[in-house]
Amino acid sequence: MSCLDYRRMLAAGEAETADMKAHRLQCSACAAQWREHAEFERELRIGLAVEIPPGFEQRLKNALTYSRRRFLAAAGVAAAAAGVGAYVWLWRDGPIALACIEFVMKEEAKSIMMGAMPRAEAEAALAGTLPLERIERIGQIKHVGPCPFNGATAYHVVLAVPQGKVTLLVMPEARLSVSQQADHDGLYASVVALRKGSVGVIGTDGAVVNSVVGALRT
């Protein structure tokens, strides 16, 4: 290393490398330069090291703690809002479930007045979708009759269960990819897929409706 290289690096304040040190130890002029430089650097360090304001670190710690809490609280609120949104999305009213409620409100009485199907005919009609015996394991069938529903023929079953009365709409031709629910005008409906077709269960109590759905699926 030459004296010029040594002094150029020193002037830029670079940390002394092994090469630089080796040069300094065998060059008295550069060694003198280095001593002067070291004194200047000491003064420079003192000059740059402005005093830290009293309580700075504590204020910094407090500010970070406070901001973190605020940030985490905001993140919690956002997560809760997302959860509520997801819940609402999952439990939004499905169109077929809504149509089931509308049927009970407007068409059920008319359907009952049209008269019930003979038992043998009802057994044959529902055999491939939801056999009557399966329904009867849950409650007492009060009425079974055909009805037009959603552009096809469905079977309207009024079922008395220990907790009250529910209506079943058995839809042999309706295929569902996901279950649907609806909660409207005091009625609750849940529509689920069967091996063939679907069934809608409508009642005034969501818990009863869900228990009937669970029983029908087993």
Next chain:
Amino acid sequence: MRFDDLVRQHAADLYRYAFWLARDRSQAEDIVQEALLRGWRAYPRLRAQAAAKSWLFSIVRNEYLRVMEASARQPESLEGLDPADERPADLGMEMREALLSLPASYAEPLALQVLGGFSCAEIATLLGTTEGATMTRLTRARQALKRLVAPGSAKEHKGGRS
């Protein structure tokens, strides 16, 4: 390393660096606080833990630039401005006086080198310039300081300021 440990280790130097950028104590403190809050949010995404120190200095620098940009958009207000704020308490120190008279383009790399312990290459990366340009700035900064603190020059300098 935990973020809090990193902060504890470098808080003082970050404050000093912010001071040499802003030349204002309270602004330096605000810059460090805001930068570290941003840093805390981004820290889990920092992959190169070895570069954590230079990353902290860079977020302080970015925060300073953000503050400067925001204040440039606002009409300047004289309210609350105290000329004494712009100078540290110990004005008697000759080197401090000289440093305060240096342009930011000289003081900043000096602060990074002396306070942060960064090499010319690292400073060049932080400032987005070349290593050669950084060495030139550092050399000129030292030459300017030596002129300012040299016997006779300092008095002349002080006299020029009054």
